[in-house]
Amino acid sequence: MQARQRNQKFSARDAIFGMGGVIVFFIMIILMISISFIDSVSASYASKQMQWIVVAFFVSLIAMYFDYRWLVRNSWLLYGLGIFLLFATAGMGEMRNGSRRWIKLGPILFQTSDFMKIATILLLARILSQNSNKEKLMSLFLPFGVVALPCSLILLQPDMGTSLVFVPILFAMIFIAGANTKHLKTIIIMALLLLPIVYSYGLKDYQQKRVKMFLFQNTMTQKERQAEGYHLTQSMIAHGSGGFAGKGLGEGTQNRHGFLPERHTDFIFAVVGEEWGFIGTTVLLLLYLFLFSAMLMAAYSVSCSSGQLIIVGVVALMVMQTLVNTSMTVGMAPITGLPLPFMSYGGTSLLFCCCCVGIILSILGHEGSSYS
Amino acid sequence: MTYAEDTFEKSIQQKAPIALGVLMFCMLALIGRLYWLQCHQHDYYQKKAFGQQWKKKILPNHRGTIKDRQGNILAISVPGYSCYANPQAVENPEEVAEQLSLLLDKKSAFLSSRLKRKNRKFIWLKRQLAEEQYEKVKALDIRGIGFRKESRRAYPGGKFAAHVLGFVGLENKGLEGIEANFQKELSGQPGYTWQLVDGRLARYAIYRSEAPGIPPVNGADIYLTLDYELQEIAEQQLEKAVEKFRPKKASAILLSVKTGEVLAMTSRPNFDSNHYQKSPQNSWRNIAITDSYELGSVVKPLVAGACMGENLVHSKTIINCHNGAYRIKGRTLHDHHRYGDLTVAEILIYSSNIGAAQLGEMFGAKKLHTYLQHLGLGNKSKIYLPGESSGILKNHKYWTPSTMLSIPMGHEISMTPLQLVSAFTTLVGDGIYRPPYIVRKIVYPDGKEQHRYLPPNLVRIFPMHVVKEMRNILREVVVRGTAKRANIKGAFVGGKTGTAQKIVDGRYSHSKHVASFVGFAPYYKPMYCCIITVDEPVGSSYGGVVAAPYVAEILRQAVLIKGGRP
Numbered sequence: 060m061q062a063r064q065r066n067q068k069f070s071a072r073d074a075i076f077g078m079g080g081v082i083v084f085f086i087m088i089i090l091m092i093s094i095s096f097i098d099s100v101s102a103s104y105a106s107k108q109m110q111w112i113v114v115a116f117f118v119s120l121i122a123m124y125f126d127y128r129w130l131v132r133n134s135w136l137l138y139g140l141g142i143f144l145l146f147a148t149a150g151m152g153e154m155r156n157g158s159r160r161w162i163k164l165g166p167i168l169f170q171t172s173d174f175m176k177i178a179t180i181l182l183l184a185r186i187l188s189q190n191s192n193k194e195k196l197m198s199l200f201l202p203f204g205v206v207a208l209p210c211s212l213i214l215l216q217p218d219m220g221t222s223l224v225f226v227p228i229l230f231a232m233i234f235i236a237g238a239n240t241k242h243l244k245t246i247i248i249m250a251l252l253l254l255p256i257v258y259s260y261g262l263k264d265y266q267q268k269r270v271k272m273f274l275f276q277n278t279m280t281q282k283e284r285q286a287e288g289y290h291l292t293q294s295m296i297a298h299g300s301g302g303f304a305g306k307g308l309g310e311g312t313q314n315r316h317g318f319l320p321e322r323h324t325d326f327i328f329a330v331v332g333e334e335w336g337f338i339g340t341t342v343l344l345l346l347y348l349f350l351f352s353a354m355l356m357a358a359y360s361v362s363c364s365s366g367q368l369i370i371v372g373v374v375a376l377m378v379m380q381t382l383v384n385t386s387m388t389v390g391m392a393p394i395t396g397l398p399l400p401f402m403s404y405g406g407t408s409l410l411f412c413c414c415c416v417g418i419i420l421s422i423l424g425h426e427g428s429s430y431s
Numbered sequence: 432m433t434y435a436e437d438t439f440e441k442s443i444q445q446k447a448p449i450a451l452g453v454l455m456f457c458m459l460a461l462i463g464r465l466y467w468l469q470c471h472q473h474d475y476y477q478k479k480a481f482g483q484q485w486k487k488k489i490l491p492n493h494r495g496t497i498k499d500r501q502g503n504i505l506a507i508s509v510p511g512y513s514c515y516a517n518p519q520a521v522e523n524p525e526e527v528a529e530q531l532s533l534l535l536d537k538k539s540a541f542l543s544s545r546l547k548r549k550n551r552k553f554i555w556l557k558r559q560l561a562e563e564q565y566e567k568v569k570a571l572d573i574r575g576i577g578f579r580k581e582s583r584r585a586y587p588g589g590k591f592a593a594h595v596l597g598f599v600g601l602e603n604k605g606l607e608g609i610e611a612n613f614q615k616e617l618s619g620q621p622g623y624t625w626q627l628v629d630g631r632l633a634r635y636a637i638y639r640s641e642a643p644g645i646p647p648v649n650g651a652d653i654y655l656t657l658d659y660e661l662q663e664i665a666e667q668q669l670e671k672a673v674e675k676f677r678p679k680k681a682s683a684i685l686l687s688v689k690t691g692e693v694l695a696m697t698s699r700p701n702f703d704s705n706h707y708q709k710s711p712q713n714s715w716r717n718i719a720i721t722d723s724y725e726l727g728s729v730v731k732p733l734v735a736g737a738c739m740g741e742n743l744v745h746s747k748t749i750i751n752c753h754n755g756a757y758r759i760k761g762r763t764l765h766d767h768h769r770y771g772d773l774t775v776a777e778i779l780i781y782s783s784n785i786g787a788a789q790l791g792e793m794f795g796a797k798k799l800h801t802y803l804q805h806l807g808l809g810n811k812s813k814i815y816l817p818g819e820s821s822g823i824l825k826n827h828k829y830w831t832p833s834t835m836l837s838i839p840m841g842h843e844i845s846m847t848p849l850q851l852v853s854a855f856t857t858l859v860g861d862g863i864y865r866p867p868y869i870v871r872k873i874v875y876p877d878g879k880e881q882h883r884y885l886p887p888n889l890v891r892i893f894p895m896h897v898v899k900e901m902r903n904i905l906r907e908v909v910v911r912g913t914a915k916r917a918n919i920k921g922a923f924v925g926g927k928t929g930t931a932q933k934i935v936d937g938r939y940s941h942s943k944h945v946a947s948f949v950g951f952a953p954y955y956k957p958m959y960c961c962i963i964t965v966d967e968p969v970g971s972s973y974g975g976v977v978a979a980p981y982v983a984e985i986l987r988q989a990v991l992i993k994g995g996r997p
Binding site for chain 2: 231234235295296297298299300301302316317318336337340345347348351352359367371374378382385389390
C-alpha cells in the first residue's frame with residue numbers, strides 16, 4: 060500500500076473524503092450561518108463577505124494542493140518574513156482605533172499577525188518534530204523563544220487578544236509533542252506568577268481597564284458599567300433578551316437599532332444569541348465542537364509528526380479564538396478584538412482560517428506521498 | 432530523525448482525548464453560562480432591552496383657558512418658544528454669550544458659563560421667550576442655539592384680577608389662585624407614545640409603528656363668576672382709595688346678592704401675572720380671603736338682626752346707652768359720643784358699642800354661636816381659591832362672660848372680608864345664607880360641563896321682615912349715620928362702617944386701624960353687596976371716610992351699567 064501511494068504526489072481523494080470532508084462540511088454550515096447573520100446586520104456586508112468566501116475557497120484550494128512539507132522545511136524563512144512584517148507594521152502600519160495591526164495592500168487591509176500565527180505554528184511543528192530529547196527542560200527554551208518574540212511584538216501593537224492566542228498554541232503543541240508534564244506544570248505556575256508584572260508593565264491603560272472590568276464586573280455600579288462596559292452590557296442584554304428561542308433572524312432589536320457595537324465582527328455571537336436564542340448559540344457551539352473534534356480526529360489519522368503538530372496548532376488556535384470570542388460576549392472573558400473563526404465579518408480573518416483548513420487538507424492529501 | 436513516528440502516534444493517542452476533554456469542559460461551561468443568561472435571566476435582560484430601546488415621547492397638550500362670566504379671556508396659553516443650546520456645537524461661547532445677553536436679557540457671564548459645559552448636549556438658556564426675542568435670536572442663526580416649542584401662559588389683563596387668577600410656573604404648573612386650585616382640571620393630561628429609539632440615542636428614529644400610549648387630553652376651560660366690567664370698576668376704585676390713604680393692604684369684593692357669586696375681587700398690593708417673579712411674594716397674597724381681621728362695628732347689624740329674628744327686640748325697642756360709659760362684668764365700655772336712650776335702629780345708625788353689647792347680652796352664648804356659624808363665620812367659605820383663612824370663631828364653650836359683649840362690637844371674632852360680605856348678603860338679601868363662589872362652570876374638552884355644586888340644605892337664618900327692616904336701617908346709616916359719604920346720587924346705597932383697632936403685641940393699638948365698609952345697592956331691592964377693607968390707612972382711620980365713598984361708587988356704577996341685573 061505504501062508503495063502505491065509513494066508514487067502519487069497528492070491524493071485529492073484522501074484530502075476530501077474521510078475526515079477532510081467532515082471538516083469542510085461543518086465549515087460550510089458555519090459559513091452559511093455566518094452569512095445569514097451578517098445579512099441580518101447589514102445586507103451590504105453580507106454581499107462583500109460572499110465575495111470573500113469565493114476568494115477564500117480558491118485560496119484554500121491552492122493551499123490544499125501545495126505540499127505542506129515545503130512550508131515546514133522553509134518555516135524559518137516564513138517566520139523571519141513574519142517578524143519582518145510585524146516590524147514593518149509597527150513602522151508603517153495603518154492606525155485604527157489606536158493600534159497598528161494592519162498593512163495596506165492596495166484596497167485591502169492585511170493583518171500581519173494572522174500570517175505570523177501560521178508561520179509560528181509551522182516553525183514550532185518543525186522544531187518540535189525534530190527535537191530529540193523533549194524530556195529535558197532546556198529543550199523547551201527554543202519553542203518558548205520562538206513564541207515569545209512575535210507575542211511581545213503583537214502585544215506592543217497593541218493587540219492583547221492575538222498575542223494571548225500564541226500561548227495555548229505553544230502549550231497544546233508541546234503537550235502533544237510529548238513534553239514532560241512536570242515541566243509544563245512548572246512553566247504554567249511560573250507564567251501565572253508573572254501575570255501581574257505583565258499586567259502592570261505590558262498592558263496599556265485601556266487594556267488594564269478591560270481586564271479590571273472583567274474581573275470586577277459584579278461589584279461595579281450601574282454608572283461605571285455604562286461608562287466602561289458599554290460593549291459588554293449591550294452584548295449581555297442581546298443574549299439575555301434573546302431568551303430560549305430568540306427573536307427571529309433579522310428581528311433583534313439590539314442588533315437592528317445599533318445598540319450592540321461591532322455586531323458584524325467581534326460581537327456576532329451576541330447577535331446569534333439575540334435572534335436565535337439559547338437554541339441557536341448551543342447549536343453553533345456544538346458545530347464548533349464537532350469541527351474541532353473532526354480536526355483532532357484528522358490529526359489522529361496522520362502519521363507524519365510535523366503534520367500532526369500543525370493540525371494540533373491550528374486547532375488550538377481556532378479553539379482559543381472561539382472560546383475567547385464567545386466567552387467575552389457573555390462576560391466570561393475580557394473584551395479583546397479576536398474574531399470568531401468563520402463567523403465574523405472580515406476578509407483577512409476568513410482567508411487566514413480557510414488557509415489553515417487548506418493546509419490541514421494538504422496534510423491529509425499528502426499522507427501517502429514522500430517529500431523530496 | 433531520532434524520534435520514531437510510532438512514539439508520536441502513541442503520544443497523540445494518549446493526549447488527544449485529554450485535549451478534547453478540556454475543550455468539551457470549556458464548551459459546557461460556556462453553554463451553562465448561556466443557559467443562565469438566556470433562560471434564567473431572560474426576564475431581567477428583556478426588561479433592560481425594553482428600557483433602553485423604548486422611550487416615552489410626551490405629546491404636549493393645551494392648558495385650559497380661564498374666562499369671565501361673559502366668556503372674555505382672562506388667562507390663555509399661547510404657543511411660545513424656549514431657547515436652548517447644544518454646548519458641544521457652539522464654536523465660540525464667549526462671543527455667542529455676548530451676542531445673546533442683550534437679546535435674552537440674561538447676564539453674559541451666566542450664558543457663557545452655560546455654553547461652556549462641553550459635556551452637555553442640551554441646556555436651557557431661557558425659557559418662554561417673548562415673540563420679538565424669538566424672532567431676533569432666530570435671525571442671528573447661531574450654530575448650536577435652538578428653540579423648543581413650549582406654550583406660555585398669557586394674561587391679557589396683566590394685573591387685572593391677578594390674585595384670583597394666580598399664575599403658572601414652569602412645566603405648566605399653576606402656583607397661585609385659580610391656576611393652582613384647578614391645576615388638575617386646567618392642565619389636563621399630556622399624552623405619550625412609546626418610540627423605538629436608535630442605539631446612538633442622539634438621533635431618535637421610529638422604525639416601526641409606535642406602541643400605543645395615551646393621547647393627550649386638553650385642559651378644561653374654566654368660566655369664572657367674575658364680570659369683566661365690574662372687576663374693572665372695582666380695580667379702579669380700590670386703586671383710588673389706595674392712592675389716597677396709602678394703606679399696607681387693601682381689598683375689595685363685589686358679590687351678587689341673589690346668588691352669592693363673586694363678581695369682582697381684588698387686593699392690594701398687587702402684581703402682574705405675566706411677570707409674577709418681578710413682584711415681591713407678599714404681593715401675591717389674595718388679601719380678600721387670606722387675611723382675617725377683627726373688623727369691628729360691621730358685625731353689629733348681624734347680631735342685631737339675630738336679636739330681631741328671635742323676637743328679643745324689634746327695631747324700635749329702646750335701650751339705655753348709659754351716656755357713653757358703661758361698666759359691666761368687670762370692664763368699662765365706651766362710645767364715641769354720649770348717647771342716652773337709643774332704639775335698636777339708632778344703635779346701628781350711630782354705631783353704639785354699649786348698645787350693641789347689651790344686644791349681645793340678651794343672647795345665650797350657644798345660640799349666638801350657632802347664628803354666626805350659620806352665617807359662615809369661623810369656617811372656610813370653600814370658594815376654591817388657595818390659602819383661604821377660616822377666621823377665628825371660638826367655640827361657645829370657651830366663651831367668657833365678656834365675650835358676649837365683645838362679639839357684637841366685632842371683637843374676639845375675626846373674619847376675612849369675603850366671610851363678612853357673604854354674611855351681609857344674607858342679612859340684606861333674602862335671609863338665606865349662600866356660600867360665595869367664583870367658578871361658574873368647568874367645560875371639559877369633550878363638551879361635558881360641570882356646574883357649581885349647590886349645597887342642598889339652604890337654611891333660612893333671618894326672617895324676611897327682619898331683612899326688610901334691616902335694609903331700611905342700614906340705608907339710614909348712610910343717610911344720616913356714620914357713612915354719609917356713601918350717600919351719592921343715584922346709588923341708593925345702604926351699609927355699615929367698621930373701624931377696628933388692630934391688635935399689636937397683644938393689645939388694641941390706638942394708631943393702627945382696619946377701616947371697612949360693607950354696602951349694598953339699591954337698598955330697597957339689593958342686587959350687589961360690596962366690601963372694601965383698608966388695612967392701616969394713613970390720614971384717616973374711619974371706615975366711613977376711607978372705604979365708604981369707594982364702595983358707593985362701585986355700587987353706583989354697577990347698578991348703572993347692569994341695570995341691576997348681573
